[in-house]
Amino acid sequence: MAKKAGLWALAVVLLAAGLTLVGAGLRGPGGPPEPPAWAxxxxxxxxxxxxxPRSAPVRVAVPSIGVAAPLIRLGLDADGSVQVPPGDRPGEAGWYGDGPAPGERGAAVILGHVDSAKGAAVFYDLGRLRPGNRIEVIRADGRVAVFTVESVERVAKDRFPTARVYGPLDHAGLRLVTCGGAFDRAERSYRDNVIVYAAGTSVR
Known part of the structure; x- marks a missing residue:
């Protein structure tokens, strides 16, 4: 489990800045694909x-939306805000390394851009995921932690569900987070977050 200060610093950034990953508003006011309410x-x-046991993740794969991306480790910046994947490498996602690793007990968090000036980014289609879809995380120890999606939601950034995303778990969990909803061109930011909640269901 990450230090409490680290978790709250991450939560504050997600809430206040709402994963301010470089956004180009590729689909105009409609934004990227959105999950249906029932999901x-x-x-x-x-x-x-x-x-x-703990081992750093190196790749994430989400077959149903064609994602197979390298993972970099994210920490906290000097001001206490969470780092985000580099905007000039939109095909990468980032694991919040001060929290649990995928496969460990607890909620592992992976962040990814939705789009960039270059076009669709690694998590552009995250809103297409549905309960029952599979996510695989390849770890540095050679093990593959396999997760099954339990729910997918779009939430306004000012209602970010901190406790649900970062709260303690008695099993291995995974959260994928990106931006979503309408694009605010004045703020250069999407108004919502898309969050995928998944649970570990096998290891190979």
Missing amino acids: AAPRPVDHRAPVL
Whole structure:
């Protein structure tokens, strides 16, 4: 589990800045693909996958939306705000390394851009995920932590569900987070976040 200060610093950035990853508003006021309202209702899955020791993740794969991306480690900047993946490398995602690693007990958090000046970024299609979809995280120890999506929601940045995203878990969990909703061109930011909640269901 990450230090409490680190978790709250991350939460503050997500809430106040709302994952201010470089956004180009690729689809105008409609924004990127959005999850339907019914996808936000949790559909619990079997949480009995083995809990793994800590090992850094190196890649994330989401077959249903064609994501196969390298992961970099994210920490906190000097001002206490969370780092984000470099804007000039929109095909990468970032793991918040002060929190649990994917496969460990707790909620591992992976952040990714939705778009950039170059076009669609790694998590542009995150809103297309549905409960039951599979996410795989390849770890530095060679193990693959496999997660099953339980719910997908779009939330306004000023209502970011901090406790649900970062709260303690008795199993290995995963959260994928990006921007969503309408693009505010004056603020150069999307107004919402898209959050995927998943639980570890197997290891190979």
